[in-house]
Amino acid sequence: MELAQPIYDKRFVGNLIPQKFPFVMVDKLLSYSETSIVAGLEVVEDNIFYKDGTFLEPGLIEHMAQTVALHTGYQFYLRQEMAPTGYIGSISGVEIKALPQLGDEIETAVTILQEFAGITMVQISTTVNGNEIASGQMKTVLAK
Incomplete structure (x- = not known):
């Protein structure tokens, strides 16, 4: 099933991932399919990874990881099931070319x-x- 329209409701998107404020690094779901997802984040001053006008490397990597988690969370939401917690395996x-x-x-x-078997390899x-x-x-691994 594909996403008909982007989802801009930050609360809804935040509820699809295990991370909670202030550690949420996705605020919109732009597209979804069984094999892909596009998520977004606006860089704001009160983000814990924002410093001196720049969104830092750890925040960028966490945003990438949470986009993967959002795919799993939305997949389970569509099935009306509780999403399991996942972990970064590797x-x-x-390569970070520029910082937002x-x-x-x-x-x-x-x-x-x-x-x-609960292990997912992705390109980001x-x-x-x-x-x-x-x-x-x-590579992410779902908790059993």
Whole structure:
């Protein structure tokens, strides 16, 4: 099932992931399919990873990871089931080319490369204004 329209309700999106305020790094669900997702985040001053006009590297990586978690959370929401907690198994090949600034809209696209027995390998690309600022691969594991 694909997402008919983007979801901009921050509370709804936040309820689809296990992280809670102030550690939520996704605020919109822009597209969803069984094998991909695009999530967004507006860089605001009160974000815990914002400092001196810049959204820092750990926040960018956490945003990437939470986009993966959002895919799982929305998938379970569609099935009307409680989503399990997931963990980052590994991060590889991450390249950060630029850091977002105050007011920037970050968009992260995740493509599922492989999924088996609760382990998911994904390719991630993060952009601001259509320009790729970060990319990499991540492996996540669902808690049993």
